[in-house]
Amino acid sequence: MVATSTRRRPQLRDFDPPPPLPTSKSLAPHHAPPPSVPLCRAVRGLPRFPASPPPQLSHPPAPVPNSPRAPLVPGQERHDGLEGSMRALTKDKAAAPGTKLKVPFHDPSIPRPQDVYKISVDNYKPFKHFCLEHSKDGTRPVHPLEKLPVEQLIDRNVSESESVKPADLEDTPFTLVEDLRGLKELSKKLKTVTEFAVGLEHNQYRSFQGLTCLMQISTRTEDFIVDTLKLHIHIGLYLQKHFIDPAKRKVMHGADRDIMWLQRDFHIYLCNLFDTGQASRVLQMESNGLEQLLQHFCGVAAKTEYNNADWRARPLPDEMIKYAREGTHYLLYIYDMMRQRLQRESNSENDLLLEVYKHSNEIRLQLYEKEVLTDKCYLHIYGYAVPSAPHKWRDGIARQEDESTGYILSDKTLLEIAKQIPSDAGHLKRMVNSKYPFVESHLDEIVHNIKNALEYSHLYEGISEELKKQRLEQSASRCGEAREEMAPLDADIDRSNPGLTDQSTEAFPSSANVNVASDSGSGIMSAKASGDPIQATELLLTKECTSFELLTIKCELLEKIAKETELKFEAKRLCEVEDEKIKFLEYKLNEAKKELERIKDVKLELEKVTRKTADLIQQNNKLRKQLQDHKGHSMRHPRRYRPN
Structure with a gap:
């Protein structure tokens, strides 16, 4: 395995957002080059910082809007x-000498x-x-x-x-x-x-x-x-x-x-x-x-x-x-x-x-591959199983808005949400504490996803009890069948070796217990390896299992339900997209109607101009005819028009 270098910066997408920037009193302006200097230029070295501190800002910087992505001000x-x-x-003016x-x-x-x-x-x-x-x-x-x-x-x-x-x-x-x-x-x-x-x-x-x-x-x-x-x-x-x-x-x-x-x-x-x-x-x-x-x-x-x-x-x-x-x-x-x-x-x-x-x-020789969200990604965050609904929401928003998952919602806060399970938008807003603008703009959606997951999770208790009873009944029936099959053999052994009677009667129950225990241990691993969460749940319920194992299986069951919920939200999203398309088409249709009206007005104006042009042409023709008649009359009677 190739070790990474300490020069490279760590992944920052899972960090909490940084604290607010310092005020203008501790900030120094950057002296940009004059506009006349070309963008690409070769210089001899870099200018050194002056010995005296840089001048203070005359006004504080503009506040950052509290929104996921603030639009530009017109003209900016x-x-x-x-x-x-x-x-x-x-450089911070207030930084003490020798400190980073x-x-x-x-x-x-x-x-x-x-x-x-x-x-x-x-x-x-x-x-x-x-x-x-x-x-x-x-x-x-x-x-x-x-x-x-x-x-x-x-x-x-x-x-x-x-x-x-x-x-x-x-x-x-x-x-x-x-x-x-x-x-x-x-x-x-x-x-x-x-x-x-x-x-x-x-x-x-x-x-x-x-x-x-x-x-x-x-x-x-x-x-x-x-x-x-x-x-x-x-x-x-x-x-x-x-x-x-x-x-x-x-x-x-x-x-x-x-x-x-x-x-x-x-x-x-x-x-x-x-x-x-x-x-x-x-x-x-x-x-x-x-x-x-x-x-x-x-x-x-x-x-x-x-x-x-x-x-x-x-x-x-x-x-x-x-x-x-x-x-x-x-x-x-x-x-x-x-x-x-x-x-x-x-x-x-x-x-x-x-x-x-x-x-x-x-x-x-390594080749880049794009990060893909799998169904079990959320099971490996800090080695703890968390509900898939907030995790998948975060991944979807991050891809849609082209933001890191840490900027949308950090892993630490995601785990905290999974532990506290906020019941309403106000509770969730207090948890994020204005650090994640996209979460604040989707509070109701996140709470709705969590409630849907919790609503389906209540079915798990009844299903688990029923599966446990079925598994115990199957185990008991298998043990009974095994004892019945071994009974004739026990009789034969007793008749042939009477001294082994006590040992055999003690051995068969213990062997049966070993079979059940091995089925509950190695069987779980094989069931998990085969990717069957139902079978793994059945095997887990036949032994004293830890709460973490039960939580893991519970999350796997919730994952299937979450997929159905995700399909519903996807259908809802597609409907919203279609509605937006319809609105856009209606807008385009209205614009086309307005353009058609404008074309009609232009056509009417053009017709008026055409008629006026035709009238002017007729008048021009009349004037030409009169001018020709006048010239012909003057040629026939030249003395009448001879000047004195």
Whole structure:
């Protein structure tokens, strides 16, 4: 199993929402570049922060609306909200020296990139690797370079003199790629190199599948940061050929999740990958995180507080850009140092460099699969069985609204709802405590689902008692039949060996008990393995079972009932959709009628103009005729018209 890197940020979809952002008194504005500066530019390093604290805001930031998704104010642009949100990510003036800067992982004032940049997603259909060919049987997609031997990718020509530490960030050319022209220039530069370092910054909390927010690329002489939100549809078109080229080495750290993000968002597949995280494990270093590697090899102290920052924000503060650059700026140098050490510690029996490439190759051959909701997903949340109705509602809303399940409703709160079972919307609203806007807008629906589940769950007590009686009767009848069958044999044994009478009479009842006990133990496992909840319930009721086992079986029974309820709600939803379609068609029909009336009015006006034009033509013809008659008369009597 490939271990994940500590550089990668944890899944945030199951966290509770963050506390409110600090007030404007502790926030510093971000100094954006003047409008005259082009979007994509190469600069020499980054400006350093001034020694004096930044000026205070003259007015507090606009309040965040208490709604699932507030609409835009007429005349307001989306990017204004993005710029204003950056005030929450700049350095806190009140932070004490030596303490870590608290960077919120979620800024609710940032508009969703899916809406701002028109990023379309599909959270229902399975993911299709349309760029890949499929196997002969058509069951799975095949990686384009799946059969390429790993040995052909290893570069063993390395010497101590090649390891040259890169220049500081301030002395290295840097390009922020935000438009198509800059992306084309980056593609041209990658065409001329044989190796480059890659890193990604991701956001998981405000999207169901997640969104890649930034791509960092570093060569030996230059750094690039690509805004993958603005250039979402163009990334794969211009960069895919460089990533899949086996002649170009890609150096990454903890690439197991980056590989999936590249495939999901840009249909980019990698070849010739060297993962420094895998190399640190093979070398058995004290820590495998990128921050520790930067400190060990380069003496650079990266700010780990930006690991979970909200990378959707635009424009990015200088500190976040610096952190993103550090993720790839020194990576090629770390690759050189690790490769030298791997070769030094290798021998004829243990090729460490080959081992690293094999682990890296296993990572890059992974293929992305979309998360699918199964009938038993809710049974594995924190190892506790919970009702399926709230869980399935959460998953459906998250897919529909393209939000993470943690943003809709965290697992912790979902478990609390399952334990307390709110009886009305007010009780449920007090439980969520205004943390989950989508829950507050669907309180009645959630309570209705829970009540339906509870209503059907009362039937479980009677069914369980009846099943228990039937099972005990069947067990008793089987035991009686077994005793009757063994009675003639007992008589024969008694006649042949009178000394064994007492032993036999004691042995048969105990054997019968053993049979029942084994049927109640191993039979449960076989029934569960076969996927028959009714049979498993019958077997559980014949022995002293724990409340957790009964609760698990109860949830499995409720699951079937919940499916029927879900079908009813699905039918209701379809009816609502049809009603919306009908309303839309009626609206279109009214619009068509209005358009028809307008066409009729235009037609009447056109007829009036036509008649008026005809009258003008007739008058024109009369005037022409009169003019011709006048000319003919003057020619016949020229003296009458001769001037004096």
